[in-house]
Amino acid sequence: MSIELISILIVVAMLVLMALGLPLAWSIGAVAVALTLYLFEPGVLMMLVARVFDMSLNYTLMAVPLFVLMAGILQRSGVAEDLFDAVHVWAGGLRGGLAIGTIIANAIMASMVGIIGAEIVTFGLIALPQMLARKYDDKLALGSIAAGGGLATLIPPSVVFIVYGMVAGCSVGELFLGGVLPGLILAALFIGYVVWHCWRNPEAAPIAAAKERNIPWRKKLAMQKNLAAPVCLATGVLGSMYLGIATPSEAAGVGVLGAMGTAILNRRFNWPMLRDSLYEMVKISAMLSWLFFAAQTIIGAYTLAGGTTFVQNSLKAMDLGPWGTIVFMQVIWIFLGCFIDWIGILFLTVPLFLPIALGMGFDNVWFGVVFCMNMHIGYLSPPFAPSAFYMKSVSPPHVTMAQIYIATLPYLWLTIVATIVVTAWPGLSLWLPQLLLRH
Amino acid sequence: MKKILALVDGSSTWIGKAMGILGLFVAVVIAYEILMRTFFSRPTVWASESTVFACGLIYLLGGAWALQEDKHVRIDMLYNKLSPQRQALVDCFTYLFFSLYILVMLKATWIYMAESVQLRESTTSAWDPPIYPMKIAMTLSLILLFLQGTARMIRNVYFLMKGKPL
Numbered sequence: 001m002s003i004e005l006i007s008i009l010i011v012v013a014m015l016v017l018m019a020l021g022l023p024l025a026w027s028i029g030a031v032a033v034a035l036t037l038y039l040f041e042p043g044v045l046m047m048l049v050a051r052v053f054d055m056s057l058n059y060t061l062m063a064v065p066l067f068v069l070m071a072g073i074l075q076r077s078g079v080a081e082d083l084f085d086a087v088h089v090w091a092g093g094l095r096g097g098l099a100i101g102t103i104i105a106n107a108i109m110a111s112m113v114g115i116i117g118a119e120i121v122t123f124g125l126i127a128l129p130q131m132l133a134r135k136y137d138d139k140l141a142l143g144s145i146a147a148g149g150g151l152a153t154l155i156p157p158s159v160v161f162i163v164y165g166m167v168a169g170c171s172v173g174e175l176f177l178g179g180v181l182p183g184l185i186l187a188a189l190f191i192g193y194v195v196w197h198c199w200r201n202p203e204a205a206p207i208a209a210a211k212e213r214n215i216p217w218r219k220k221l222a223m224q225k226n227l228a229a230p231v232c233l234a235t236g237v238l239g240s241m242y243l244g245i246a247t248p249s250e251a252a253g254v255g256v257l258g259a260m261g262t263a264i265l266n267r268r269f270n271w272p273m274l275r276d277s278l279y280e281m282v283k284i285s286a287m288l289s290w291l292f293f294a295a296q297t298i299i300g301a302y303t304l305a306g307g308t309t310f311v312q313n314s315l316k317a318m319d320l321g322p323w324g325t326i327v328f329m330q331v332i333w334i335f336l337g338c339f340i341d342w343i344g345i346l347f348l349t350v351p352l353f354l355p356i357a358l359g360m361g362f363d364n365v366w367f368g369v370v371f372c373m374n375m376h377i378g379y380l381s382p383p384f385a386p387s388a389f390y391m392k393s394v395s396p397p398h399v400t401m402a403q404i405y406i407a408t409l410p411y412l413w414l415t416i417v418a419t420i421v422v423t424a425w426p427g428l429s430l431w432l433p434q435l436l437l438r439h
Numbered sequence: 440m441k442k443i444l445a446l447v448d449g450s451s452t453w454i455g456k457a458m459g460i461l462g463l464f465v466a467v468v469i470a471y472e473i474l475m476r477t478f479f480s481r482p483t484v485w486a487s488e489s490t491v492f493a494c495g496l497i498y499l500l501g502g503a504w505a506l507q508e509d510k511h512v513r514i515d516m517l518y519n520k521l522s523p524q525r526q527a528l529v530d531c532f533t534y535l536f537f538s539l540y541i542l543v544m545l546k547a548t549w550i551y552m553a554e555s556v557q558l559r560e561s562t563t564s565a566w567d568p569p570i571y572p573m574k575i576a577m578t579l580s581l582i583l584l585f586l587q588g589t590a591r592m593i594r595n596v597y598f599l600m601k602g603k604p605l
Contacts, residue, residue, distance in 0.1 A: 286497065289502075290502050290511065
């Protein structure tokens, strides 16, 4: 069978199984196993098993359960409430102040949490009821939380960067730094949109009551002490990495203990909350890992069948030029982002695309940041929009999926704009890593 | 039948939950290792491998629990629009592919594991812990996944035949 036909069959078979509702991990794995049995002798299966086994003992992968655990504990520690209060007393007097505060609090929380689910669920529970009680427009309230939560991916630590670094073989520390400026740009665009939207539609965000606005300065400043714990935690986790004391996986471990410390300070620490966080860690990291395992099997089988060379040659044969190729890859990412989640896209495309991009002289870290921006688009693009799913899970029952999709649409356009900017100016993602790490 | 299914559910859940405590173990060991290395210049030989092993156990043995709680991500665009009966029917069909993957992997992993156990294989690092128990864990994880997936299938068949959940 020719490699062209094999490639088409793989894609069709995976899509059919996924469309039938078989979880992604089993869909990918079944196709990989069937391909191996059909094309090769059974001995090749041992290679797949060894790939899966090595993956389960991957050192970098360790950061995933630890950051998930840290996020789980923080989510239950009351940090997000404090953060939200401390930020929104300043923005409270502005029109749309709660929405602006939500995005800023999300950005700060993102420097401690590396998964979008934790952010959206937390702020969905804290900020959404406040905004709806203040008669904020549903659209503004839902959109600012669902989109703001996505910042967890760009602002370090970020699980997407950890897994990308693992697959691409580049420094997770540099990736983390690379994501900072793009993350801030995105946050600024989101805030700009909220301000503009409230200026155009004043009724969308009723201004706070005078009593709430005229909080004395001293009281406002006193509330800022709530920021101390989050700031210490974020500095500790990221600082230990950049000072070279700890690897990203170790920094995540330190973060877990730090999060527990914060919960103890807030008097929120107890066995049920720790137990729930641990259970959540097992389930989420097992789910992610079995996807990684399946991806290992399909990549192993497809590479052996000559698929990697085939895809690379076809891309080269299209003769799009360096930038044309990069744009083409992003179109594929955005398209896939509408249907599958970032892990699947990362494992299936990055091993194929990265060598081509590197061969054309592009930077590994920049490529990672661009990938992450595209996944950001994927979070928000329907029908498979993880941000919207998380948002739905904490919204009042009257909120429909369609409403959430519409609410996040403006942020989706802004993310696309930011992605174009970050792609066109590699300096935005490379300046910080060069300044701090590449002496 | 009900008892067997409950046993499968119970063992997946219990083993998965037990893995939770390993998360704390890993965090504490990491903190200890950083402390010893940074302030006492006495790095441990065992911290890195023991934490990697603990995390490996979390991923492998948590898989069946995640399946039992239906946490493995799927694309639900079409699937969610189906009636419960249709979903059960489609699940019975896709179960064939699930078991193809798990059983083929299980067979290969069994050989992989048996060789390792026979050799009493170790990691050959400075600490040199045995690595074959991890391969036994991988085999066990596939068995648990297969049992859990099959329990799901049996429930679907019962639901299709009797029109009520088992």
